[in-house]
Amino acid sequence: MTNQQLNSGNPSVDIEYRRRKSAEEMRYQVVSFSLMIFLTLIAFASVAIKGFTSWFTVPFILLLAAVQVVFQLFYFMHMSHKGHEAPQLFLFSGVFVAILTVLTFVTIVWW
Amino acid sequence: MSTIAQKKGFGGTIWDFLTTVDHKKIAILYLIAGGFFFVVGGLEAVFIRVQLAVPNNDFVSAGAFNQIITMHGTTMIFLAAMPLLFAFMNAVMPLQIGARDVAFPFVNALGFWLFFFGGIFLNLSWFLGGAPDAGWTSYASLAIHSKGHGVDFYVLGLQIAGLGTLIGGINFLVTIINMRAPGMTYMRMPLFTWSTFVASAMILFAFPPLTVGLTLMMFDRLFGANFFEVAMGGNTVIWEHLFWIFGHPEVYILILPAFGIFSEIFAIFSRKRLFGYSSMVFATVLIGFLGFMVWAHHMFTTGLGPVANAIFAVATMAIGVPTGIKIFNWLFTMWGGSVKFTTPMYYAFGFIPSFVCGGVTGIMVATAAADYQYHDTYFVVAHFHYVIVGGVVLAILAATHLWWPKMFGTMLNETLGKITFWFFFIGFHLTFFIQHFLGLWGMPRRVFTYLPGQGFDFSNLISSVGAAFMSIGVLVLLYNIIMTSVKNVKVGNDPWGDGRTLEWSIPSPPPFYNFKQLPLVRGLDAFWLEKMAGKKGMTPAEPLGDIHMPNASFIPFMISLGLFIAAFGAMYHKNHAWGLPVIILGLLVTFGSMFLRSVKDDHGFHIHKEDLVEDNEKGAKA
Numbered sequence: 001m002t003n004q005q006l007n008s009g010n011p012s013v014d015i016e017y018r019r020r021k022s023a024e025e026m027r028y029q030v031v032s033f034s035l036m037i038f039l040t041l042i043a044f045a046s047v048a049i050k051g052f053t054s055w056f057t058v059p060f061i062l063l064l065a066a067v068q069v070v071f072q073l074f075y076f077m078h079m080s081h082k083g084h085e086a087p088q089l090f091l092f093s094g095v096f097v098a099i100l101t102v103l104t105f106v107t108i109v110w111w
Numbered sequence: 112m113s114t115i116a117q118k119k120g121f122g123g124t125i126w127d128f129l130t131t132v133d134h135k136k137i138a139i140l141y142l143i144a145g146g147f148f149f150v151v152g153g154l155e156a157v158f159i160r161v162q163l164a165v166p167n168n169d170f171v172s173a174g175a176f177n178q179i180i181t182m183h184g185t186t187m188i189f190l191a192a193m194p195l196l197f198a199f200m201n202a203v204m205p206l207q208i209g210a211r212d213v214a215f216p217f218v219n220a221l222g223f224w225l226f227f228f229g230g231i232f233l234n235l236s237w238f239l240g241g242a243p244d245a246g247w248t249s250y251a252s253l254a255i256h257s258k259g260h261g262v263d264f265y266v267l268g269l270q271i272a273g274l275g276t277l278i279g280g281i282n283f284l285v286t287i288i289n290m291r292a293p294g295m296t297y298m299r300m301p302l303f304t305w306s307t308f309v310a311s312a313m314i315l316f317a318f319p320p321l322t323v324g325l326t327l328m329m330f331d332r333l334f335g336a337n338f339f340e341v342a343m344g345g346n347t348v349i350w351e352h353l354f355w356i357f358g359h360p361e362v363y364i365l366i367l368p369a370f371g372i373f374s375e376i377f378a379i380f381s382r383k384r385l386f387g388y389s390s391m392v393f394a395t396v397l398i399g400f401l402g403f404m405v406w407a408h409h410m411f412t413t414g415l416g417p418v419a420n421a422i423f424a425v426a427t428m429a430i431g432v433p434t435g436i437k438i439f440n441w442l443f444t445m446w447g448g449s450v451k452f453t454t455p456m457y458y459a460f461g462f463i464p465s466f467v468c469g470g471v472t473g474i475m476v477a478t479a480a481a482d483y484q485y486h487d488t489y490f491v492v493a494h495f496h497y498v499i500v501g502g503v504v505l506a507i508l509a510a511t512h513l514w515w516p517k518m519f520g521t522m523l524n525e526t527l528g529k530i531t532f533w534f535f536f537i538g539f540h541l542t543f544f545i546q547h548f549l550g551l552w553g554m555p556r557r558v559f560t561y562l563p564g565q566g567f568d569f570s571n572l573i574s575s576v577g578a579a580f581m582s583i584g585v586l587v588l589l590y591n592i593i594m595t596s597v598k599n600v601k602v603g604n605d606p607w608g609d610g611r612t613l614e615w616s617i618p619s620p621p622p623f624y625n626f627k628q629l630p631l632v633r634g635l636d637a638f639w640l641e642k643m644a645g646k647k648g649m650t651p652a653e654p655l656g657d658i659h660m661p662n663a664s665f666i667p668f669m670i671s672l673g674l675f676i677a678a679f680g681a682m683y684h685k686n687h688a689w690g691l692p693v694i695i696l697g698l699l700v701t702f703g704s705m706f707l708r709s710v711k712d713d714h715g716f717h718i719h720k721e722d723l724v725e726d727n728e729k730g731a732k733a
Contacts, residue, residue: 086288090312097316097403101356104407108419109348 032075039064130663132216133623137223138202138518144227145194151234152186153585155179157578160542164575166563176559177244178261182234184247185265188361189272190230192499195507196368197226197279200307202518204283206614207304209292209632211625214285216661217708222279224671229272232678236264246557248358251339251350255331260682263332267678270325271671273318280314283307292613293652294632298392301612301636302378302385305392306371309399310364316403317360324353333681348413355406363402366498367395369506370437373459376509377441378636379609380456381448387440388635394433394440401430411482420479427477434470438463453607454528458509461536465501469494472547487557490550496543508535508588516606520619521599527591531584538580545570545577604648611636616649624658627651627723658718666704673701 043061046052073079079088119127128136158179162170171179205213213219236242243265245254254262287308291300300308328350330336337343339350378385385391407415407423415423441463450456472494476485485491508531515523549570554561561567605615613630614621616638628651634640641649677697684690 090284090315093312094316100403101320101352104352105349108407108415109346109352 028075032071036068036071039068127663129668130220130665132212132220132661132663132667134201134205134213134216134219135518135620135623137219138198138200140223140227141194141198141201142518144223144230145191145198148186148190148230148234149195150585152183152191153582155183155186157582159183160575160578162559163561163571165572166561166565166568168560171559173559174241174244177246177557178242180557181243181246181249181261181265182237185233185243185269186230187499188247188365189269189276190226190233192365192503192507193276194226194230196310196365196503197276199303199372199507199510199514200283200368203514203614204304204307205286205290206517206617206621206625207301207612208287208290208295209613209626209630209637210286210290211629211658212661213282214289215282217664217667218278218282220664221667221670222275222282224667225275225278225674226272227275228671228675229268229270229275232271232675233264233268236261236268239264248351248354249328250347250354251328251331252341252347254328254350255339262328263682266325266329266332267682270322270329271674271678273321273325274674275671276314277318277322280311280318283311284315287311292626292629292632295637298389299632299635299637301371302374302388302391302395303368303371303612306367306374306395309395310367313360313364313367313399313402317357317364320353321357324350324357327353329681333685348410351410351413352406355409356403359406359409360402362495362499363398365503367398369503370395372506372510372513373441373462375612376455376459376513377444378611379513379607380451380453380459381445382451382609383444383448384636384639385440386443386446387436390436391440394436397433398430401426401433405430408477408479408482411479412486424477424479428474431470431474438467451609453512454523454525454532455509455513457529457532458505458512461532462502462505462509465497465505465536465539468544469497469501472497485550487555488550489546489554489556492556493543493546493550496546500539500543505536508532511588513607514614515595516602516619517614518620519596520601521595522602522606523595524591527587527594531588531591533584534580534587535584538577538582538584541577541580542574543577545573549574605638611639613637613649616641624660624718627658628653628655655720655723657720658723659715660718661715662713664708664713666708669704670701673697673699673704676700 043064046057046060073091078084079091128140131137131140158171159176162168162176162179201213201219205211233243239260241259241261243249243257243261245257245262245265249262249265254265287300287304327336327338331338331340331345337345339345339347341347374385374391405423405427407419408427411420411423441459472490476482476491476494512523512528515521549567550556552566554567561571602619604610604618606619607615610616613632616630617626630637630649631652633650638649674697677694680690680693680695680697682690684694
């Protein structure tokens with residue numbers, strides 16, 4: 001488990017491996033963090049710059065938001081790690097139910 | 112501190128149940144409260160049948176009839192069927208996976224008290240100016256114009272009870288994911304545990320839409336919003352969608368545990384491993400999955416358009432496939448088994464043809480074009496009573512007989528049990544079979560009376576006679592329960608003699624820590640495997656050690672009580688000046704209790720190894 005404490009006192013723990021793994025993790029986090037800030041800037045820009053209609057900006061911002069949620073889940077909340085299969089299953093099921101609901105509302109209730 | 116088996120007086124017992132966090136005692140609370148509401152809902156059903164027994168009857172007025180049908184549906188679904196299933200889930204599921212309690216015992220108690228206060232709030236409407244009268248579906252176009260406070264009781268009461276169900280479901284999920292005994296893999300879990308798991312996942316996703324719908328309705332009725340008011344730009348169909356996005360999964364939340372109960376019964380009393388275990392698991396999960404894609408079949412006639420109707424019709428019929436898999440697996444479990452005709456097995460036998468009837472009419476009403484004919488007639492009433500009474504209620508009655516010894520340590524009388532079955536079963540078919548034809552002949556549902564000479568008279572009388580039979584069945588069951596409790600003849604670990612799963616390997620009722628040592632699970636039907644290997648009990652998976660237990664707490668009761676008080680404030684704040692202070696007072700009680708819980712460290716206590724050993728030597732059953 002890469003997300004456990006380094007100072008557990010367990011002699012069988014390969015500290016060198018852990019350190020490398022953590023450094024790698026940190027790099028991913030910084031990269032995704034700067035990407036997220038960049039995406040946010042683009043979202044603001046698409047509203048601020050004249051010439052785009054709301055038919056473009058609204059779906060575009062929603063798309064950026066979805067990308068950010070994925071970054072958040074996988075890089076900050078460690079969903080890519082082992083042992084997170086059950087939370088993944090439930091998150092995706094929830095997303096599925098939510099999408100189905102939204103899809104119905106936009107197809108047969110409002111339009 | 113010796114924590115084992117202290118004698119208590121009557122007051123002490125009451126206090127014990129008010130503060131308990133033990134899953135077995137909470138199960139008993141669910142059983143008592145759910146049983147009470149079942150009798151209340153049953154009485155309402157009897158009033159309906161008395162009113163409809165003869166044409167032009169004036170036993171109740173039209174307004175009162177609307178209140179009775181609304182409360183009958185709401186009570187039976189939310190306050191009787193769900194809590195009774197929760198009672199068995201609480202009592203049995205932790206034992207079946209070899210756990211000492213659920214994952215969050217405190218939250219378990221909170222879930223019960225929220226349900227209880229929600230149910231009491233809803234039923235207080237009878238004494239405070241009239242019950243809800245817009246049907247159990249409470250369609251917005253009707254509900255927002257309902258006079259008086261009836262629908263407000265519905266909205267606020269269900270909101271509180273729904274919270275309880277939601278956190279109960281989450282608790283079961285975490286328990287099954289995290290607290291299985293060593294060796295208890297997912298594919299070794301008993302079918303009742305599997306169906307609890309899938310039903311809890313469905314609760315997790317189905318109850319939030321109900322919460323949203325009820326919140327919008329609350330704002331419309333009590334705080335001047337216009338979400339569903341067409342004249343103000345709202346949309347009344349949104350309520351129907353939100354309600355059924357919850358409502359259709361809800362009926363699978365009810366039927367899946369019923370399937371789980373019958374799977375246990377067929378295996379135990381055929382004395383044979385459940386046929387097609389993995390396909391049963393697959394079918395359960397698939398039903399749970401498909402259950403979320405079919406809700407609009409309740410709304411075929413609202414004008415969704417042919418494409419939407421066709422999609423939802425086909426998706427609905429697809430559910431027949433996994434259900435069919437289950438039916439055949441149960442039949443094949445009995446095939447070649449050594450079948451023992453006990454009371455639970457009677458119910459299981461009665462269940463298969465009854466439920467298949469309900470399934471067949473289900474396919475009929477799922478056909479969108481034909482549904483225009485069936486919609487809002489007694490045909491639909493007959494259909495859903497065949498699946499809910501023929502499936503869920505028969506399962507609840509069967510489980511009551513099956514697990515009564517495990518919950519209370521005494522055996523219900525078998526002869527009385529079979530008498531109950533025959534009265535209930537014959538009464539059920541007498542009441543509802545004829546309603547299919549009433550529907551096809553054109554009798555609309557939810558009418559408080561009908562004129563003579565339209566061909567409805569005699570059929571309605573038959574239906575009412577059936578309701579009397581069912582009532583006699585329930586009365587015999589109550590008598591059975593009282594007599595069994597009075598006689599109080601204690602039984603051993605495995606009173607049916609053919610128990611297969613872990614709950615039958617420990618005393619009846621189990622000691623409050625369930626397992627002295629967690630059992631080692633070697634395969635499906637863990638206890639049966641050990642018995643076949645010639646052993647008396649389970650092999651322990653751990654040495655005897657101290658057991659960590661949670662402390663009892665009065666806080667869950669107070670949190671729920673606060674919401675109960677606040678609900679009264681919310682309801683009366685428009686007409687009375689004291690409404691707002693009461694809302695604030697109630698919320699203060701709730702959040703104050705939560706705050707107390709957060710700042711006060713409660714680490715629970717340990718049962719020491721020495722006490723456990725001593726307990727063993729004395730042969731006490733705790």
